[in-house]
Amino acid sequence: MPYCLSFNQASPEASLGDDPLPHPSLESGAAASTSRNDASIPSPTFNLSHELAHAFQTPSYHDIRSRVHVIDPTQHHHKHHQTQPDIELLLSQVLQPNKECVQEALRHAKQTTLTNLVSTYFQHSENATRLCLNLYQNVHSARHYLYTPLLELFNVFPGDSHVAIDESLCNLAFDVFLKLDTFENPFSSPESYSFQETQLCFSQLKHKLDSRLHKSRSRVRLLHHATAGSALCLVAAIVAVAASAAVIASHVILTLVVVAGPLCSTYLSHSFKKKELTNISQLNAAAKGTFVLNKDLDTIDRLVSRLHTGIEYDKLFIRLGLERGRDVHSIQEIAKQLRKSHLNLTHQLKDLEDHICLWFTNVNKARFLLLKEIHLSRT
Incomplete structure (x- = not known):
């Protein structure tokens, strides 16, 4: 039986409040895209460096680091060695609430537009987390197979490029460079990177959530105005009847009051308004989570693009240097340039x-908050 969330004060997931999602600047941006009424509210003072430093110190972030640090980079040199079961096992350990919890929460839900959007949100966040887990393995692979050997070489190589190296150091460096030349860049090129498709999915989902949120808010406003109108009509009817009280019997007064309400406006149930407000809460949680996660993906995508370019540059320089053979000057020049970029x-x-x-932390917070709204809608 999979462990699922318990939405009470003692729940360990309640600690997710240590860094509310989304961040202030992101939340204000999400609100601006979903409600014009918030445009007059000034944006809070936001310092990106401070927010990131805070995010990296939260208990939830350190909990995530403790879960994923067990990844063994020596098992993931090339992408074809990254077996799907490994990723799925890591996904079950990192992603919370997990897939089973989400399926259990949605199993008995009526199939509506809202349910489909919520289900899509959970699926997109799961797919993106799977992608990030692959990236996390690639980071360790690059560090273990590319930059750790270079660091070990630099530790025995003279820092001054004008100091000549002997033949043994030249051969050692040449062999290291030969090995690095065969290392496959673990980060895909920006043109082929699958994050673009994932980001597009999140953007499309955000648009659909905003559209559905606008409809729900419009319905609540109409309900509010209609209810207020009905109340005014009822008051007017009571006043009119009171003015005629001297000539009309009391039982006729009751009849007019009962009839006046339905004549003034269509009956609007309290339960319908409550349902729309519940929908708004779920849509808000999904829309804000989608906005924040897509911004996180933007940041990750830029970092991956820079790493891909940097590694390709190092590999090209190594390849050009190796073409000159075990020449001391060429080997020293390669080492000099690699030390600069290292x-x-x-x-x-x-x-x-x-x-x-940080993505793992934020995606868990976003999923938890949405699942909490789903749970509250049933109480």
């Missing part, structure tokens, strides 16, 4: 790793 690319790998873990 620090920058290792920092980029760290940035990508951090933002992927």
Whole structure:
């Protein structure tokens, strides 16, 4: 029996409130796209560096890091070695609420436009998380097979390029470069990267959620105006009847009051309004989550693109240098250039790793908040 969320105060998932989703700037952007009434509200002061530093210190973020740190990069050198069961196992450990919990929550739901949108949201977030898990493995693969060997070489290589190296160091460096030349770039080119399709799915879903949210809000406004109109009509009827009270019997007054209400407006049930407000809560949770997650994907996509370009540049330089054979000058020149790019690319790998873990944290928060709204709609 899969573990599913318990929506009470003692639930461990309640700690997700340590960093409410979405972030202030993102939430204001999402609200602006879904409600014109919020346009007059000033955007809160937002400092990206501060928000990221805070996000990287939250308990939920550290919990995610503890779950995914067990990935063994030595098992994932080439993409064809990344077996689907490995990813699915990691997905079940990282993604919460998991697929089983979502299916259980939606199993008895009536098939409506809202239900379909919610189901699509959960599926898109699951697919994107699977993609991020592959990326996380690729980060470790690049670090283990490309930049760790380079760091080990730099530790024994003279830092001053003017200091000549002996034949043994030349041969050692040449062999390392030969091995690195065979290393496949683990990050796809921006043109072929599957994140574009994933981002398009999120953008289309956001548009549909906004459209459905607008309809629900319009219905609630109509209900509000109709209810207010009915109340005014009823008051007018009572006043008119009271003015005629001297000549009309009391039982006739009751008859007029009962009849006046339906004549003024169509009967609008309280349950219908409550249902629309419940729909708005779910749509809001899904729309905000979609907005934030798509922004996270934008950041990850840019980092991946930069890493792909940087690694391709290093590989090209290594290949050009190896064509000259075991020439001391060529080997030293390769080492000099790689030392320059090494620090920058290792920092980029760290940035990508951090933002992927932040994705895991945010996607779990977003899924939890939406599933919570679904649960509340049944109480």
